[in-house]
Amino acid sequence: MARSRADCLGLDLRDPLAEQRGAFALPDGVVYLDGNSLGALPKATMPRLRQLVENEWGRGLIGSWNDAGWIDAPRRVGAKVARLIGAADDEVICADSTSVNLFKALAAALRLQHAAAPECDVILSELGNFPTDHYIAQGITEMFGGRYNLLTVPGDEIAYHIDEGTAVLLLTHVNYRTGRMHDIEDLTHRAHLSGALTVWDLSHSAGAVPLDLARARADFAVGCGYKYLNGGPGAPAFVFAARRHLQAMHADRFAQPVAGWFGHRAPFDFSTEYEPAAGIDRFAAGTPSIIALAALECGVDSVLAAGVEPLRAKSLQLMQLFIDLVEQRCAGLGLQLLSPRDPSQRGSQVCYAHDDAWPVMQALVARGVVGDYRAGDAGAPGILRFGFAPLYVRFVDVWDAVEILRDTLAARSWDQPQFQARRVVT
Ligand SMILES: Cc1ncc(COP(=O)(O)O)c(C=O)c1O
Known part of the structure; x- marks a missing residue:
């Protein structure tokens, strides 16, 4: 032969x-060989979008928010993403872009830290992290009037720079230019030993690399829907917050800073006072993009089908x-x-x-x-x-x-x- x-x-x-x-x-x-930038189109996406547009939107009109489950889509797709990243169903929601979710997660982490350890003032990240991660961190340091400093160090020196001054460790799990992957469990553990919280950007790992955020005791995470999750160009991103932090945020009645009505406890009460939803819903902001979420759901299903x-x-x-x-x-x-x-x-x-x-x-x-x-x-x-x-x-x-x-x-x-x-x- x-x-x-x-x-x-x-x-x-x-x-x-x-x-x-x-x-x-x-x-x-x-x-x-570019599915790390824009995933390919699942065949199932085409009939699903046709059905959504023709039937749910075309015929069901506004009734589809209730009748076709639109209102649950961010949480439903989030729960599917949760299975890919080792999180609980109620710890992940799909919404907005990765950049916006980073802003929400980093601000929430800093707010929790400020309550617990106000003297910590460093956001520690990697030199050569994806630019949006730097930009968001820079924007946040400016927004807080210089209370926080962004420190960026080479990837292989991160562990040595985590200390009692570190408020938040902000890292991308897999580097976008080299493919180098950090050890989430080890770095999260080191961060926690120093009293810091972690925000992980999983854009280049979700759907491609096994993740176990629960085991790592990760605090917050975000990631793209359009890369290995095959959600289509500009697909909604996801955001994860550990249940213990959601509970702490609830007890303190604080929300992430993009406190829009979809993160309200009861959006359709139309009350003028913002009261954040109890769980991961508080990381929602405005009306979700239903067509994009439907495409993302097909993409996530394609990953779940393979494992x-x-x-x-x-x-x-x-x-x-x-x-x-x-x-x-x-x-x-x-x-x-x-x-x-x-x-x-x-x-x-x-x-x-x-x-x-x-x-x-x-x-x-x-x-x-x-x-x-x-x-x-x-x-x-x-x-x-x-x-x-x-x-x-x-x-x-x-x-x-x-x-x-x-x-x-x-x-x-x-x-x-x-x-x-x-x-x-x-
Ligand atoms: C690591 C990482 N984070 C964030 C982003 C940007 O995400 P978005 O455009 O959804 O804000 C990208 C885009 O390629 C990325 O590679």
């Missing part, structure tokens, strides 16, 4: 998730195959691996630095291999990012992607004017 290419590498690449790919509408001839553990197992195999093949086939072609080699420290993406990363990625996209580009640190080469969404990325895609990458680099086919032009979205 002929040996397969996988046999030659000594890998056992049977794919228990092979059938899941059929549940996605992917164009022929495209190797989609996060099998997804992680396949993702690790896909990434190992990619790294091994790039090493074999692209040696001497200017790629430098930026992601950790140790799979336990990596999310679900593999990134390489290259001096001509931008045109190289444009040339790859032109040949149907869709990853993306991120700028490197000042003076450092740009970054080629390849995301491995195991629901629909196949092993054969990895072979094809590496062969096209090799061709592109070896023949310098990226070195053409049409691949130099910058576009708004990278």
